[in-house]
Amino acid sequence: MWRVVETDFLVIGSGLAGLTFSLNAADPFQVIVITAGKINECNSYRAQGGIAVPQDLEGDLRSHLEDTLRAGAGLSERKAVEALLRGGWEALRFLEGVGVPFDRNPEGDYSLGREGAHSRNRILHVGGDRTGKGVMEKMMAAVLSHPKIEVLEETRALDLVLRKGRVIGAVVQAAGKDPFLLLAKGVILATGGIGHLYPYTTNEKGIAGEGMGMAYRAGALLRDMEFIQFHPTALKADESPLPLISEAVRGEGALLLNDRGERFMLQVDERGELASRDIVARAIHREMKEGREVFLDARSVRLFSERFPSITRNLSQHGIHPAHELIPVVPVVHYAMGGVYTDLDGRSSLQGLYAVGEVGSTGVHGANRLASNSLLEAVVFGIRAAKRAREDLLTGSAKRLSFGELSLPYSPKELRSASEKADQSVMEEAKRVMWENVGLERDEKGLRNAKEILRLLQKRLPPLPTPVGHSITTALLIVEGALMRRESRGSHYRSDFPGQEKEAYHLYQGGNHESLMDRKRIASFSN
Numbered sequence: 001m002w003r004v005v006e007t008d009f010l011v012i013g014s015g016l017a018g019l020t021f022s023l024n025a026a027d028p029f030q031v032i033v034i035t036a037g038k039i040n041e042c043n044s045y046r047a048q049g050g051i052a053v054p055q056d057l058e059g060d061l062r063s064h065l066e067d068t069l070r071a072g073a074g075l076s077e078r079k080a081v082e083a084l085l086r087g088g089w090e091a092l093r094f095l096e097g098v099g100v101p102f103d104r105n106p107e108g109d110y111s112l113g114r115e116g117a118h119s120r121n122r123i124l125h126v127g128g129d130r131t132g133k134g135v136m137e138k139m140m141a142a143v144l145s146h147p148k149i150e151v152l153e154e155t156r157a158l159d160l161v162l163r164k165g166r167v168i169g170a171v172v173q174a175a176g177k178d179p180f181l182l183l184a185k186g187v188i189l190a191t192g193g194i195g196h197l198y199p200y201t202t203n204e205k206g207i208a209g210e211g212m213g214m215a216y217r218a219g220a221l222l223r224d225m226e227f228i229q230f231h232p233t234a235l236k237a238d239e240s241p242l243p244l245i246s247e248a249v250r251g252e253g254a255l256l257l258n259d260r261g262e263r264f265m266l267q268v269d270e271r272g273e274l275a276s277r278d279i280v281a282r283a284i285h286r287e288m289k290e291g292r293e294v295f296l297d298a299r300s301v302r303l304f305s306e307r308f309p310s311i312t313r314n315l316s317q318h319g320i321h322p323a324h325e326l327i328p329v330v331p332v333v334h335y336a337m338g339g340v341y342t343d344l345d346g347r348s349s350l351q352g353l354y355a356v357g358e359v360g361s362t363g364v365h366g367a368n369r370l371a372s373n374s375l376l377e378a379v380v381f382g383i384r385a386a387k388r389a390r391e392d393l394l395t396g397s398a399k400r401l402s403f404g405e406l407s408l409p410y411s412p413k414e415l416r417s418a419s420e421k422a423d424q425s426v427m428e429e430a431k432r433v434m435w436e437n438v439g440l441e442r443d444e445k446g447l448r449n450a451k452e453i454l455r456l457l458q459k460r461l462p463p464l465p466t467p468v469g470h471s472i473t474t475a476l477l478i479v480e481g482a483l484m485r486r487e488s489r490g491s492h493y494r495s496d497f498p499g500q501e502k503e504a505y506h507l508y509q510g511g512n513h514e515s516l517m518d519r520k521r522i523a524s525f526s527n
């Protein structure tokens, strides 16, 4: 027998996008937020650099738009980027409304940082490099004190529940308990990215693409899965996740040197250390492949410990003092540009299912995300999705939705035992395969090898929906996309196809169609 809980909106994930949605959708509606760990265990909380916001609605908006499109390597959707940037000031007002104290200079203006591929300083930050913590603590306080929002920690979604093609809830499980049914008039995926599909990542532990795999299983359309961003500078250390050394450090003048003391970035791109992330990450990777170590030289950065207090603390825990020592760095997995395809209001291709934040693909990031655009996307599209979902609930088909009888192809006991049996060693093997074959440089042979092994790993899992199973599905979607994209573009580099095709195209997967190379655009879909 299934225990059933009903609500208006079920939000899966407690990062900035999920909480923004919740605060904007609640009241009179009831929202339940579930999160696999504690509420603060998300990538948003770990964000350092900041939130990029155009400083005016003319010159800087145009320049921010151009920077975003250029970084996206022909695949960012102009309309999505315009919606992102035009929503910037509303997003800022919303964050300040919940009490986020953005850093200001002595004149009282926002203190603005710079990161790779931005042509101007436009990145707002909090507490120097504690932007994520500064933003999320205020957001969490607002959510936890909201009378219409309930947060269930250590509770994860195992499967989406559909009736007649509409998503009407999820099967969820609190740690160590039997799964139950959480039915909702709108289900919002906000599960973040894919970092822990790889052994080396900046991502919060446990973030391994489950949301994307679960959406695929339900029949949602996904897009651009092959584009995985590596952050050029994580601290070279023996731990997981690896400590991030924000790009803002390079924005303040830090240089990249190899172990011969050469500033190699100038030979690669005229923007040097502030070239776009894909270019810097690949240049470091090549230095390493040729046997050279790479370091960040931040000795010239003034007031380092004041501007970057949390990086200073992390470095000192590793015995490194950036004022007079070089920082050893490595590029590691940081962000997924693709995900569950959505329109500009967060609606997926499945009725009743919305996706916000990194799990979604609004079209903003294209083949390579511009630094610090993701927190902005989380807020702007979180607000837009909430407005749309409220409207859908007041006037759309969700208004008349009643849940009635449901029959599921498994029992709570069967599902619990499947989750318990899903072997963690499968994940460890999958991570190794992804790192070795689906990293910064890919080729046909490696990708085919990865596909074959991932398929074998899939067979070792119970044939029921489990978090590990969803992660392996997502890994396969990344591999499939990478195999089909026989060109190099943005973060996707094929050593066997180093050139870029003339026409930029998206790759879609799922939606009851397998990877559709020829479906370069979706003509339309209604929800």
Ligand code: SIN
Pocket: 047, 048, 049, 050, 115, 245, 246, 247, 248, 370, 371, 372, 373, 374
């Ligand atoms: C950083 O601080 O370098 C990360 C910012 C981002 O990923 O946008």
